[in-house]
Amino acid sequence: MAGPVITIEDVSFRYNGQEAYALKDVSFSVDDGEWLAVVGHNGSGKSTLAKILNGLQFPEKGTVKVQNLLLSEEAIWDIRRMVGMVFQNPDNQFVGTTVQDDVAFGLENNGVQHDEMVSRVKEALERVHMAEFLNQEPHHLSGGQKQRVAIAGVIALRPKVIILDEATSMLDPLGREEVLETVRELKEEQGLTVISITHDLEEAAKADRIIVMNKGQVYKEGKPEDIFELKEELITLGLDIPFPVKMSHLLRNAGLDLPKMYLTDEELVNDLWKLHFKK
Numbered sequence: 001m002a003g004p005v006i007t008i009e010d011v012s013f014r015y016n017g018q019e020a021y022a023l024k025d026v027s028f029s030v031d032d033g034e035w036l037a038v039v040g041h042n043g044s045g046k047s048t049l050a051k052i053l054n055g056l057q058f059p060e061k062g063t064v065k066v067q068n069l070l071l072s073e074e075a076i077w078d079i080r081r082m083v084g085m086v087f088q089n090p091d092n093q094f095v096g097t098t099v100q101d102d103v104a105f106g107l108e109n110n111g112v113q114h115d116e117m118v119s120r121v122k123e124a125l126e127r128v129h130m131a132e133f134l135n136q137e138p139h140h141l142s143g144g145q146k147q148r149v150a151i152a153g154v155i156a157l158r159p160k161v162i163i164l165d166e167a168t169s170m171l172d173p174l175g176r177e178e179v180l181e182t183v184r185e186l187k188e189e190q191g192l193t194v195i196s197i198t199h200d201l202e203e204a205a206k207a208d209r210i211i212v213m214n215k216g217q218v219y220k221e222g223k224p225e226d227i228f229e230l231k232e233e234l235i236t237l238g239l240d241i242p243f244p245v246k247m248s249h250l251l252r253n254a255g256l257d258l259p260k261m262y263l264t265d266e267e268l269v270n271d272l273w274k275l276h277f278k279k
């Protein structure tokens with residue numbers, strides 16, 4: 001990883017006419033190629049942060065820098081080219097009548113030439129494993145497939161950063177897994193920087209780093225295993241601890257010799273088997 005691609009310094013924000021701050025003195029950076037999860041209870045400021053990162057809102061105080069570009073009215077289109085967003089509802093973001101039209105939409109708006117557009121649409125759909133659906137209409141697709149098409153529309157524009165704003169929260173477990181696996185591949189193969197804004201700590205467990213938001217402020221930041229050490233504190237903040245994490249705590253408290261906290265069922269089950277056969 002090579003230096004920050006996004007730097008947020010002392011950002012505060014209030015919605016029009018509101019006295020309370022939706023964000024208050026928020027500072028953090030995101031490294032190039034990193035997967036950062038932003039978690040928090042309803043109203044903690046996650047969506048407001050996403051809107052600011054994409055220039056849909058401007059901070060009242062503080063600065064946002066994407067690479068070396070400072071967020072401002074003038075820089076907005078350049079910033080949006082660098083920071084793509086995928087939103088919560090797969091049905092609200094489909095703008096084309098077919099999968100390829102949908103992915104081409106952003107490219108057309110950016111004045112990309114026809115031949116280049118055709119090759120970028122094809123490449124983006126291959127990357128999200130949706131190439132065989134090129135001529136399909138959206139209503140034939142599952143929620144997970146629609147979100148993968150939305151991701152293709154974003155990566156066709158070759159952004160530095162992709163923000164997933166609760167992008168898996170309306171999907172079934174299979175769709176969620178499909179989307180997260182696609183994002184993981186894009187991060188690993190293309191070096192894409194990922195910011196996933198989620199209330200789902202199981203999703204956050206897959207990130208390189210987690211920021212916990214509370215009442216518009218950064219409450220804590222750290223690696224997933226460090227954040228899950230907060231245990232009851234997370235519950236107090238209105239967050240649900242993932243099942244394998246909860247289970248490892250309980251087993252360790254019951255005296256089982258487990259070497260660490262487990263973020264996935266598979267890891268926990270593997271080590272439980274090992275312990276079982278050691279006896």
Ligand SMILES: Nc1ncnc2c1ncn2[C@@H]1O[C@H](COP(=O)(O)OP(=O)(O)OP(=O)(O)O)[C@@H](O)[C@H]1O
Pocket residue numbers: 015016018021022040041042043044045046047048049199
């Ligand atoms: N359009 C708006 N006008 C006024 N206040 C708003 C608006 N949108 C959000 N807020 C307020 O700003 C604060 C932060 O909200 P935000 O939506 O960013 O939180 P969140 O963590 O994304 O919550 P959720 O998970 O429910 O979307 C909350 O107190 C919320 O009530």
